[in-house]
Amino acid sequence: MTEIKLENLPPEEIKNIQDYRIVLLDKNYERLADKVDAGFREVRESISSLRNELKADTDNIKLEMHNLVNSTLWKIPLLIVAMSTAWGVVKSFAIPLFN
Structure with missing residues (x-):
């Protein structure tokens, strides 16, 4: 209703219309609040899911x-033994050739 029509109504009717508008505004507010809460809930769930995925990826990288x-450490002593053995072989064969 327009303001002109409201002026022509009795005060009780104007109060009823205002009360009805307040009820509609409350319902709209509740719906919007529910949508906002649902949106925040989705965002929190997405963040939690991404956090869990990141933790799993980090754990995989650590592993x-x-x-x-571990696969490299055991090769270092083996390489040292192999090099010293090879040097021993080279010394035992090459040095007598030059003497």
Whole structure:
């Protein structure tokens, strides 16, 4: 209703219309609040899911690094033994040739 028509109504009717508008505004507010809450809930769930995925990826990287280090560490002493053995072989064969 327009303001002109409201002026022609009795005060009780104007009060009823205002009360009805307040009820409609409350309902709209509740619907909007529910939508906002649902949106925040979705955002929180997405963040939680991404956090869990990131943690899983980080754990996988840690495991891969651990495996890489463990697979490399045992090769170092083996390489030292192989080099010293090779040097011993070279010394035993090459040095007599030059004497």
